[in-house]
Amino acid sequence: MENLIALLIAAPLFGAVVLLCGGRRLDKTGHWIGTLLAAVSFGIGVVLFADMLGRSADERTLTQNLYTWIPVEGFQADMAFQLDQLSMTFVLLISGVGTLIHVYSIGYMEHDERRRRFFGYLNLFVAAMLLLVLADNYLLLYFGWEGVGLASYLLIGFWQHKPSAATAAKKAFLVNRVGDMGLSIAIMLMFTTFGTFAFTPVFGAVGETSEGMLTAIGLMLLLAACGKSAQVPLQSWLGDAMEGPTPVSALIHAATMVTAGVYLIVRSAAVFNAAPDAQLVVTVVGAVTLLFGAIVGCAKDDIKKALAGSTMSQIGYMILAAGLGPIGYVFAIMHLVTHGFFKAGLFLGAGSVMHGMNDEVDMRKYGALRTYMPVTFVTFGLGYLAIIGFPGLSGFFSKDMIIEAAFAKGGTEGWILGGVTLLGAGITAFYMTRVMLLTFFGEKRWQPDADGHEPHPHESPKSMTIPMVILAFGSVFAGAFFEIGERFLKWLEPVTGYSHGNPPVSAMTVTAATMVMLLVGVGIAWAMYGRRPVPVVAPRGSLLTRAARRDLYQDDFNHVVLVRGGEHLTRSLVYVDHSLVDGVVNGTAASVGGLSGRLRKLQNGYARSYAVSMFGGTAILIAATLLMRAV
Amino acid sequence: MSTLTSAHSLWTLAADTPAERIPAPVIEYAQLAPTLIVVGAAVVGILVEAFVPRRSRYYVQVFLTLAALASAFAAVVGLAAGGYGSTKAQVAAMGAIAVDGPALFLQGTILLASVVAVFTFAERRLDPAAHGNRVDSFAAQAASVPGSDSEKAAVKAGFTTTEVFPLALFAIAGMLIFPAANDLLTLFVALEVFSLPLYLLCAVARRQRLMSQEAAVKYFLLGAFSSAFLLFGIALLYGYAGSMSYAVIADVVDGTITKIDPALADTMGNDVLLLMGGALILTGLLFKVGAVPFHMWTPDVYQGAPTPVTGFMAAATKVAAFGALLRLLYVVLPGLRWDWRPVMWAVAIVTMLAGAVIAVTQTDVKRLLAYSSVAHAGFILAGVIATSAEGVQSVLFYLAAYSFVTIGAFAVVTLVRDAGGEATHLSKWAGLGRRSPLTAAVFAVFLLAFAGIPLTSGFTGKFAVFSAAAEGGAGALVVIGVLSSAIAAFFYIRVIVLMFFSEPKADGPTVAVPSPLTMTTIAVGVAVTLVLGLAPQYFLELAGQASTFVR
């Protein structure tokens, strides 16, 4: 059975190779091949899942060791996989949602002549992400990790003829690289501490080293997670990443990429449990990002950017939960899964809207679309209800759990974190409602696009709507399904462990509070965007609004400090290289030449001056000899 | 009173030294054969000039010269085989001439170098024939004023200066004796014997006679000047030791002499005589070697002299002069080592650096090579300073390697010609590699050898002298030598760049197709360069066996 694991990755990888090397002859069939292979991977996943359910909780971990990858003395990295409940969860999410997005893309990318390559990249993305979650050691995980980075680079920059897209892709890759630094340093630390970086032995040996070392490792892992999961301070790439085709955004935000960070932290539970300080930092990062994303999400008029903000904030929830330790791990993953459903749904919906509106992204130019694209409206609506945590929908359960867990952390921390999560819930309700209202309600604010085409919105083709529907189901029922009988908890607990913590207030109170926040958020949103007409051109807005529109100036900070500074640095170094380092050398050469020029003047052609030099030379020679004797 | 006694003693001395006490000299003709053959051939050459009809003179002279040199070389080989280089090494001709390893090795080198040099002397295909007579690099009639009617007539009549061959032979004879000279008198005479013919040879260029004559005058005056210094040095040394013989002087210098008469005891006390004498003799030899600051004649003379002569001088003179220098320092003045070594250090350093640095900005090939020869003199001096068997070995090897490269290089220079004769200005060499790759490649090989690039004889030689110097404890000298050879590399490379990487000029020079003579010279040059670079072992051994002086 474990021999199937490699196939999980192999299928989409094969697809990628075929599609990218296949050449034009595959243009007709390419997208089908891609989708098929993604589905195959999902199928295998399901088989393995069934098999896993058939086992008792403690024998559910499968491992497959292909060969030794890098063997140098003590440094032994294996090409080996490990499939446990945690990986399983991700495998299903990735391959499942991934497949749906493939299907969706068939329709969405229909008119793009490079569709074949697009599917190649999608397959690559899925493959890399699967490798990431299946690796049994950190170096192999790093392999997948960077693979994801590459795939995202290719997909975000898919429309390379747009400079903005190319720049966004580059930015995403670079920011991720900064995170990768963290991961590689963490691996080095593990190697020097434990002499290995494979999960099992490392987690086994955690007890034997100092807490300081573990904290260091934990923080480095967190840095990595920040990069991939777009957490403050490495979140800046996420917004620009919207330059990519919408299915890509869906894939990045729901199934792959950003979830990697959460996976990394939950996977490294053993390390974090032993390093409270690191955990605290994790929760802080999560909390900050949670608010940051939410605030940004409130101000964006670009529908995708708004959703991006919401993703950031939702991932913030997960990171925060992961930071809480055993109290939160399970719920982090649970929220990750449910979020996978509804966020994918929302993005696909957004894509469908754009599809109908000549790729217009400014929500202020939407409005009243509910009648024109009903399916999109409904699915999007369900996704919306799910994300704001409307009772009974999946978001409600998963988010509620996290909020409870945050309080359960106990002490002032608990109160603060809990407060933040509550506040976040409120803001989420606000900005999602805003999106909803601006897009589907109110009066038409449609504008002709650049080439003067009046938009006439229409429902998207089946290939696009079907995935949306499926996802909508997910976003409605997943939460309940997981929660009833604590299925999800029982499923994951053997891997991540679980503890109740000590909730200061009862679950009911928390839920009630959440509801209140929810209503407040929705209310304000309705008051602002539901009651009065929405201006097509965004008003100047308050200081906060303007800040939020510019991602709270965090990007500008990067630009000024890193980009500008970097440019100056490189320019000055180029100058140094040319005039100083090289100058010294050329200078010496020149000075030799000059000396030569001066010396050859002595050779003035007059025999007598030569005689003089001889005479002088003799004199000196004699004097020297005598002197030698004298001293 | 004192005057009286001295006057009296003067008289008595004169009285009671009867002539018959002077023993009849014994001459080992067999062991002096090489020299004698060459001298004899030179004399015959004069007679040839006198009696053989003009038309056939050239051929007779060439044949005679080559035959003489060949047989002389055979004699040298025979002597070496007979063990005169090692076991039977001895002092011949009443202590006047040493027959030992270094002497034979250097004589062999000189003879071979001379052979190839004479080939270039005899080359008559480079210039277009004048009035149906083939012409060589020498004036039709050295005595006649350039451009005058008499010269035109001489050219018309097809005169050629075949005297160059006997002159060369005389010079060679002197050079053969010079490194073998075992007393100061022989040293001086040999010096003059090879210098005077060279002065003349410098003056007889066919093209650019003005420069040729100027070169001759400069060479002659400065040469005479330096030999005066040498002579005065000899006088002082004689005064110090009371003898001309190297052996005796050596004994006196390191105080191992047995019989000391009062006069000697008196002068021996006076080191100033010794030191000044030694210094002055060094001056004379360093002049011939072309060491800074006695080098200034080199560029002018090298440039002005007919190129074949330049090649001959540059190679053979250096060999002979360094031979004499070695013998002087190793046989006569080893006792004085601690006095002369520092001085020679300084000279070597200055020579290496100055030669390399000044060459960087040269614009004339011949002058460039002249300065490079100065730099090389510096490198060889580094080997001399080692004062060890390795030192001698390395110097001998270096001289052998260097002389062939030099003659070859100058031979190539004779090929590159334009309307005005040889085109020696570097700018004219631009793009030569495009026009005639082979010539350029050959010249590049020589330049690389000069630069001491591995796989050429230059590298082996340089390694030899530097390692000898290092073992002699002159590490600093090695470092400086290495640096200056880096500088030197720069200008050799400049020429290569010029030849290969710059576009040929429209009015560029043509490369004359030489007769087999010059071709042989160049071929031999290349062959030796590569062989000594790739498989030097045999020759190193040879030099090693030849590295002990007889005393």
Added chain:
Amino acid sequence: MDFPLLTVTAAVPAVGAILTAAVPAARRTAAKWLALLFSLATLALAVLIAVRFEPGGDRYQLTESRSWIADFGVRYELGVDGIGVVLIGLTALLIPFVIAAGWHDADPLETSSKRWRPTQGFFALILMVEAMVIISFEATDVFLFYIFFEAMLIPMYFLIGGFGDRAHAGSDENAAAQRSYAAVKFLLYNLVGGLIMLAAVIGLYVVAGNFSLQEITAARAAGTLDMATNTERLLFLGFFFAFAVKAPLWPLHTWLPNAMGESTAPVAVLITAVVDKVGTFAMLRFCLGLFPDASKWATPVILVLALISIVYGALVAVGQRDIKRLVAYASISHFGFIILGIFAMTSQGQSGATLYMVNHGLSTAALMLVAGFLISRRGSRLIADYGGVQKVAPVLAGTFLIGGLATLSLPGLAPFVSEFLVLVGTFARYPVVGIIATIGIVLAALYTLVLYQRTMTGPVKEEVRTMPDLRLREVLVVAPLIALLIGLGVYPKVLTDIVNPAVEHTMSDVKQTDPKPEVAVEAKNGEEAK
């Protein structure tokens, strides 16, 4: 000692060079095929060496020893250890690609005379370089090594100065001037380095009396040959200086950008992927082997210089306007990694460094050759003259991207393995240095992606619009390289198995052992156990 395989391997390209040079002017194509043939024959021999070589066996295998210059204590001694084997393999592997890629680079211009045969010369010189590089990888006699270490400058010099880019910004004289400047700069830099090394070689001779690497190393280990501390240090510096110029290490690097910028892409590959490797290889074999103590003494300074090279090279690369110069500075940064790995004195570091030499060779070759194809199409080396190429020439762009990704050492491609090993190896002994070095991986991404973005993406430039995609010959050149990059990226074991034993020997030369992990985990290698 039965069949002189090593000699033959070095001799074949040399013979090929002579024959190629002898081909008459008219038969240009024949010369090309002849050269290619010989390079392939050499490759076959190199493979044979790899096959004959037993990783577990003696340190030096296939040894040959003949007397050569007894008076200098020089012997003609050849022998290969694992490091030598892989580097010979790399050399023999790359030359055919270099030749194929440079197929038309040396076709004579109209202005040149009948007797001028640049094409023959070009390929002959390439083979000559190959021969000399191979023999210097084989030499176990310091003098023998030095001879070829120096001699290879001459053919390289003619390759750089004689055969510049046709596609060159600026007028032709200007181009020629810049080219010969670059050539002279290359030669003088390396010559000065070599001459200073010569002084050290002589010093070694004075101290040791012979040049046999094995004897001296053995004597050093046995303590029968003791050098005064200062002598050893001076000699070490003499050797290291030459290698650092060749490698090149900051601040002795400035010749590389000129040389690579002015020469044709294949020659640039020859310089950075093959010839420069001799420098790093020699550090590993000679500096550490002959002067272990001095090496340890000098390590701190060298590490700092290596770090500077890494960061500085990368940053300057970002600021370049010229594609080839950018690649050159990238290489400088990579050489920093190699030297870092060598002097980290851990088996990971040194194995990594050795792999790095190979992988850097492959990746630079891929990137540079594609860049060369690109340049030959547009006729300019300036990044600013390109844009949107991926639209018109997707295959070219794709290969270029892969080359770039290899340069930024993406996991799955060979360079990642070596780079990570170097980092880990360094980190294990010098954590701070290791961490600073990791900055390099971000900067690498920066210059590569900037290069790709500016040349390949964005709106299509007018001049680029008609650019043809890769031709068959070009694809045949690039595809195998990419295949190798991927293959060695996922299965580097083939190399590490050969290299590791050699590295162990080197480690024992310098009497160093890997730092032990803080916590000894028993189940460390449990995975293989299964």
Added chain:
Amino acid sequence: MNPVNYLYLAALLFTIGATGVLIRKNAIVLFMCVELMLNACNLAFVAFSRMHGNLDGQIIAFFTMVVAAAEVVVGLAIIVSLFRTRHSASVDDASLMKL
């Protein structure tokens, strides 16, 4: 009288000769100065031979004269030919080659 004085004289003559070489222009005069130096050497030889009471020095003196004579022959030949081409015997005029 003390033969050392002859040495002083010799040294004096030698120096005069050398100085003459350095300061005079005319090639002939230069050459004469060289001869003077040689003769100074001769004087020194004879004086030393007198001091040491052996004949070597005097013999050398004769050799020196012969050599000097030979030098004259060669030297005059060269100088005369130069004079005939340039109509000047000044060594300073002969400076085509320099630097």
